[in-house]
Amino acid sequence: MFRATVLACALLVQLRVCHTFSFDIVVAGNKQLDFLHHGTLTHTELIPSATMITSVTYDAVHYRLLFTDWNYSTMSIYSYDLSTRNIQVLVTRQSNYYPRVVYDPVTQAVYWKDDYSIYSSSLNPASSNKADGNLLAELGHYCNDLAVDSCGGYIYWVADEEIGRARLDGSEREVLITGTVYWRLSLAIDQQTQAIYWTQKTHGGDDHCSIERANFNGKNRTTLYIVRNTRFVFSLAVSKDFVYWQNYEEEGIWQLPKDKTSTATKLHSISSSDWLCNRVATNYTIEEQIEGVKSCHALQALIPRESNNGSTVSICQNYCFQGECSVSAEGPTCSCKAGYSGERCDLVNACHDYCLHGGVCSLNEENKRVCQCTAGYDGERCDVSICNEYCMQGNCSVGADGLPKCSCKAGFSGERCDVNACHKHCLNGGVCSLNKGVEPVCQCTAGYGGGRCENSICNEYCLQGDCSVGADGLPKCSCTTGYSGVRCEENACHKYCLNDGVCSLNEEDEPACQCTAGYDGGRCEISSDQDNSCEAGNSGQGTISACHQFCLNNGVCSLNEASEPVCQCTADYEGDRCEVSVNQDFCFQAACGVSADGQPTVTVTLGKGVQSTCASTVPEDCQDTKKLTEFKQEQH
Ligand SMILES: *[C@@H]1O[C@H](CO)[C@@H](O)[C@H](O)[C@H]1NC(C)=O
Ligand SMILES: *[C@@H]1O[C@H](CO)[C@@H](O)[C@H](O)[C@H]1NC(C)=O
Ligand SMILES: *[C@@H]1O[C@H](CO)[C@@H](O)[C@H](O)[C@H]1NC(C)=O
Ligand SMILES: *[C@@H]1O[C@H](CO)[C@@H](O)[C@H](O)[C@H]1NC(C)=O
Numbered sequence: 001m002f003r004a005t006v007l008a009c010a011l012l013v014q015l016r017v018c019h020t021f022s023f024d025i026v027v028a029g030n031k032q033l034d035f036l037h038h039g040t041l042t043h044t045e046l047i048p049s050a051t052m053i054t055s056v057t058y059d060a061v062h063y064r065l066l067f068t069d070w071n072y073s074t075m076s077i078y079s080y081d082l083s084t085r086n087i088q089v090l091v092t093r094q095s096n097y098y099p100r101v102v103y104d105p106v107t108q109a110v111y112w113k114d115d116y117s118i119y120s121s122s123l124n125p126a127s128s129n130k131a132d133g134n135l136l137a138e139l140g141h142y143c144n145d146l147a148v149d150s151c152g153g154y155i156y157w158v159a160d161e162e163i164g165r166a167r168l169d170g171s172e173r174e175v176l177i178t179g180t181v182y183w184r185l186s187l188a189i190d191q192q193t194q195a196i197y198w199t200q201k202t203h204g205g206d207d208h209c210s211i212e213r214a215n216f217n218g219k220n221r222t223t224l225y226i227v228r229n230t231r232f233v234f235s236l237a238v239s240k241d242f243v244y245w246q247n248y249e250e251e252g253i254w255q256l257p258k259d260k261t262s263t264a265t266k267l268h269s270i271s272s273s274d275w276l277c278n279r280v281a282t283n284y285t286i287e288e289q290i291e292g293v294k295s296c297h298a299l300q301a302l303i304p305r306e307s308n309n310g311s312t313v314s315i316c317q318n319y320c321f322q323g324e325c326s327v328s329a330e331g332p333t334c335s336c337k338a339g340y341s342g343e344r345c346d347l348v349n350a351c352h353d354y355c356l357h358g359g360v361c362s363l364n365e366e367n368k369r370v371c372q373c374t375a376g377y378d379g380e381r382c383d384v385s386i387c388n389e390y391c392m393q394g395n396c397s398v399g400a401d402g403l404p405k406c407s408c409k410a411g412f413s414g415e416r417c418d419v420n421a422c423h424k425h426c427l428n429g430g431v432c433s434l435n436k437g438v439e440p441v442c443q444c445t446a447g448y449g450g451g452r453c454e455n456s457i458c459n460e461y462c463l464q465g466d467c468s469v470g471a472d473g474l475p476k477c478s479c480t481t482g483y484s485g486v487r488c489e490e491n492a493c494h495k496y497c498l499n500d501g502v503c504s505l506n507e508e509d510e511p512a513c514q515c516t517a518g519y520d521g522g523r524c525e526i527s528s529d530q531d532n533s534c535e536a537g538n539s540g541q542g543t544i545s546a547c548h549q550f551c552l553n554n555g556v557c558s559l560n561e562a563s564e565p566v567c568q569c570t571a572d573y574e575g576d577r578c579e580v581s582v583n584q585d586f587c588f589q590a591a592c593g594v595s596a597d598g599q600p601t602v603t604v605t606l607g608k609g610v611q612s613t614c615a616s617t618v619p620e621d622c623q624d625t626k627k628l629t630e631f632k633q634e635q636h
């Protein structure tokens with residue numbers, strides 16, 4: 001329905017200046033816009049989301065109003081599209097002081113001020129702005145209002161201390177009107193009269209305010225009108241025929257013909273609680289603004305032109321912000337460039353290019369962008385690869401399960417390649433190094449061996465005893481009693497009992513023999529069947545070997561290469577025949593002999609270190625007459 005009305009109007013006037021209601025001025029309340037035509041209210045638009053509308057201005061090219069809303073800490077610049085009645089927030093910024101917005105259709109930028117500073121922000125969605133707006137000027141005193149000269153390319157400001165201007169990029173800053181007054185609250189620019197207008201109160205004490213006017217350069221200054229019995233005059237605006245302002249005391253909007261052909265009249269009632277606001281905007285078309293003004297090509301170029309082939313061109317002109325316009329029976333339709341949306345392509349598509357790496361963007365219930373990332377990506381915008389810094393020493397890839405997988409460099413392992421192959425590889429203090437950077441190799445500490453130094457050289461080394469590692473790094477056994485040998489491998493019984501005697505260890509863990517029949521002696525070395533011989537080493541007597549009874553004290557006898565008996569003594573004895581007790585004090589052996597007069601003699605061998613005599617009992621052998629005879633014969 002609404003579109004049909006727009007189209008019908010457009011066809012009628014051949015311009016897309018077509019609205020369901022017409023207005024000469026718009027007056028903003030805190031949360032509403034009142035549209036007045038010929039002095040009567042034609043429409044009120046409620047802005048429920050607003051807290052306090054502090055300024056309003058008209059964009060005559062795009063048929064929209066721009067206004068600031070302020071909640072004492074944040075300001076928002078809204079647009080209100082007169083064709084569609086769409087309301088949207090264009091800019092949101094921190095703001096400490098009554099914000100005021102003006103618009104320049106030539107640069108397509110809004111200019112706003114808060115307390116001391118002036119900023120700009122382009123509304124051309126294709127351009128980029130600094131996050132907090134582009135700072136144009138810092139004034140050093142409160143800025144009360146702004147106005148833009150679209151033809152000359154200046155931004156003007158008014159403060160109690162001065163009126164100044166600068167280029168729209170902030171350069172060429174100059175002060176036009178000096179001299180501090182009680183206040184200068186409001187400023188307007190009129191191309192048609194080539195003048196700046198402002199409201200002023202010169203002294204605090206008296207009861208009148210004034211509307212002042214001067215050339216763009218601040219020269220030829222005049223007082224246009226004196227407003228009596230009020231403390232504040234603000235919301236100054238100019239149209240083709242009138243100057244408008246808000247009177248604080250009278251609580252209303254007043255109008256005065258620009259040419260002052262009659263006195264000011266009250267047009268509309270409005271509460272005046274906030275005297276730092278600028279709440280009037282006028283429908284001052286661009287044609288009207290530059291009518292008779294020769295030198296304003298910038299605005300001239302923005303006037304919609306009728307085309308000689310019908311209305312279809314003009315209805316589209318300036319309709320689509322970032323897209324192509326076409327006309328159907330429904331009216332103009334925009335086909336938006338990528339990244340833009342909205343009926344007029346003036347909405348930056350929030351989702352456009354938002355989710356990276358193929359992530360799918362959607363808006364959640366709070367109208368916030370949410371990305372659904374493709375496998376392998378994470379982060380608010382899918383901007384973080386899950387592989388990012390995942391594999392410490394290796395390459396990362398995304399597995400079929402969507403999780404990162406590492407392919408580790410040589411020498412590393414673990415799920416994230418964070419384990420060095422040497423890590424905990426060598427045991428028992430072994431030092432690890434990588435062979436060709438790949439294979440971990442261990443250098444073991446003394447006493448350990450094996451690929452990972454996992455084996456102690458003591459391990460199973462001593463068969464019956466305790467092992468320790470010597471200074472030479474070799475294992476040393478300390479054998480339990482009854483065992484001997486380098487590895488304690490020898491049982492004291494080992495080969496101890498001769499002639500099939502059975503060996504066992506006694507309570508002192510010493511070997512003891514149980515001899516088979518026919519044998520006797522500590523090691524069953526004595527054959528009871530054989531003749532004993534005093535001279536044990538003297539062989540050649542049948543079965544008696546040279547070893548027979550040669551080694552004493554359990555010494556083990558063997559024949560050397562010369563067939564001479566050689567003894568291997570037990571630990572407690574030494575001497576050729578093991579006849580010397582290493583550590584015991586006793587008389588352990590006597591040898592038979594024959595004295596020169598043919599008497600048997602006994603030679604006693606004493607234990608090591610023992611000086612005393614033993615009881616010199618003549619062994620039985622020595623009393624054997626036959627043997628004595630033999631001895632005698634041998635002696636001589
Ligand atoms: C603004 O004024 C012009 C004529 O001065 C009029 O043609 C146009 O419809 C008005 N615009 C609005 C939105 O009322
Ligand atoms: C003003 O609005 C902003 C943004 O909506 C909000 O964060 C802040 O709390 C509001 N402050 C006040 C004082 O209402
Ligand atoms: C100065 O202003 C007066 C009226 O206010 C006007 O008649 C005159 O032409 C102006 N002079 C210049 C140079 O603008
Ligand atoms: C109508 O005018 C527009 C611009 O003036 C032009 O681009 C278009 O080709 C014209 N169409 C016809 C059918 O002449």
Ligand SMILES: *[C@@H]1O[C@H](CO)[C@@H](O)[C@H](O)[C@H]1NC(C)=O
Pocket residue numbers: 394395407408409410
């Ligand atoms: C890691 O990737 C590089 C480049 O593709 C390749 O040269 C290298 O061999 C890979 N390393 C591993 C451990 O897969």
